[in-house]
Amino acid sequence: MISSTDPTTANPIYFHDYHPTPSDLRAEVLAGLGRPRKQLSPKLFYDAEGSKLFDAICELPEYYPTRTEIAILREHGAEMARRLGREALLVELGSGSSLKIRVLLEALQPAVYMPVDISSEHLQLSAQALAATFPKLEVHAVCADYSTPFELPVDDHSHPRAAFFPGSSIGNFEPAEAEQLLRRVGTILGPEGRLLIGVDLIKDRARLERAYNDAAGVTAAFNMNLLSRINRELDGKFDLARFRHEAFFNAEQGRIEMHLLSTCDQDVDVAGETFRFREGETIHTECSHKYSVEGFHALAGRAGFQPEQVWTDPEQLFSVHCLVHRP
Missing domain, CATH: 3.40.50.150 (Vaccinia Virus protein VP39)
Incomplete structure (x- = not known):
């Protein structure tokens, strides 16, 4: 200390x-994308751009x-x-x-x-x-x-x-x-x-889902920035035009889920490894339990x-x- x-x-x-152990971005991303159900930690949102976008989210009317x-x-x-x-x-x-x-x-x-x-x-x-x-x-x-x-x-x-x-x-x-x-x-x-x-x-579901699907698209940009960060820092080859933001209330689990959905079948290279995405497959990026x-x-x-x-x-x-x- x-x-x-x-x-x-x-x-x-x-x-x-x-001296908290810094997260190993490469290890976390490769492990998360390698899961049968792809998932990335929400703490990876918060690079400099992600932090700015989250501050903007907090000002949104929704x-x-x-x-x-x-x-x-x-x-x-x-x-x-x-x-x-x-x-x-x-x-x-x-x-x-x-x-x-x-x-x-x-x-x-x-x-x-x-x-x-x-x-x-x-x-x-x-x-x-x-x-x-x-x-x-x-x-x-x-x-x-x-x-x-x-x-x-x-x-x-x-x-x-x-x-x-x-x-x-x-x-x-x-x-x-x-x-x-x-x-x-x-x-x-x-x-x-x-x-x-x-x-x-x-x-009510509508109020919850509006909060994570704002009309200005700031939350979508915040979610998509995770792929941009991987491209910048891990030599990723994500084509952002082939993914879209998805957020919905899972009533059974009592939580909002955020995902990045692949709009087509595709292969994506990240840090020297290749990951296969099926059309409609998602990367689960965050949960917010209510x-x-x-x-x-x-x-x-x-x-x-x-x-x-x-x-x-x-x-x-x-x-x-x-x-x-x-x-």
């Missing part, structure tokens, strides 16, 4: 680098999750702060939208803020910006993969422990994986630690969390839950 401070800010910023969660945080931030406990040690899993965490920090005023992210550069820039905005806040930025076990670098039990996991990122995990992740979060928080987590709700409030509470309960409070928007599109760890 490496820890350092940033002397340019009024309050110290400590950087703790757990994409309700980001603006709805922010509205819930703004409306109920004071009550959330009372639940989590002021002067807390606050861990944020995935240092994402700075707007969301700013809303929570203003209401909560924690003693210590600990963002956790796998991207060192993004993490440091975000931590520095927040430290400048909140000059009394002690910031410990942790470069780690929160989907794998890790320990907090500060063994401080003088403050109540709380965690923030926004964006319905829990939905990108299969339910069994989500349960395992929540168990690890519970271990970090300890007994009576509290978790504030955003969860997208099951709703929950009912009761269904998510059941999942959290299996992981040792009890629900304390849930907040939703008037249309019941999205939910933010306060859970207490009571294993």
Whole structure:
């Protein structure tokens, strides 16, 4: 672990680098395309272009999750702060939208803020910006993969422990994986630690599918950019004109699925290997599980969390839950 401070800010910023293992793009892509049902990890979306496209998705009129969660945080931030406990040690899993965490920090005023992210550069820039905005806040930025076990670098039990996991990122995990992740979060928080987590709700199919098939085609470009990235970085020979974006709600699994569909029989070379595609065959690129409030509470309960409070928007599109760890 490496820890350092940033002397340019009024309050110290400590950087703790757990050196998360970088993904081997070539190995992951070749393994995924070699499966009987081709599949690629959604984390491969986020090269520089993919990250820009996702930011654009969050501004789309069809994409309700980001603006709805922010509205819930703004409306109920004071009550959330009372639940989590002021002067807390606050861990944020995935240092994402700075707007969301700013809303929570203003209401909560924690003693210590600990963002956790796998991207060192993004993490440091975000931590520095927040430290400048909140000059009394002690910031410990942790470069780690929160989907794998890790320990907090500060063994401080003088403050109540709380965690923030926004964006319905829990939905990108299969339910069994989500349960395992929540168990690890519970271990970090300890007994009576509290978790504030955003969860997208099951709703009518049309509303869900519009959110992933926007009229401007930004989500389609985001999905197709995965093939462009493979072409750029792995000498891939994907002809993007022979693939199309497909996203639909799988009611049986309770999830949105995103795919890249081959429009014809074709062979594609990637990193020196050749992969056969049949017409209509897809590459499964992402799942986004949706929950009912009761269904998510059941999942959290299996992981040792009890629900304390849930907040939703008037249309019941999205939910933010306060859970207490009571294993």
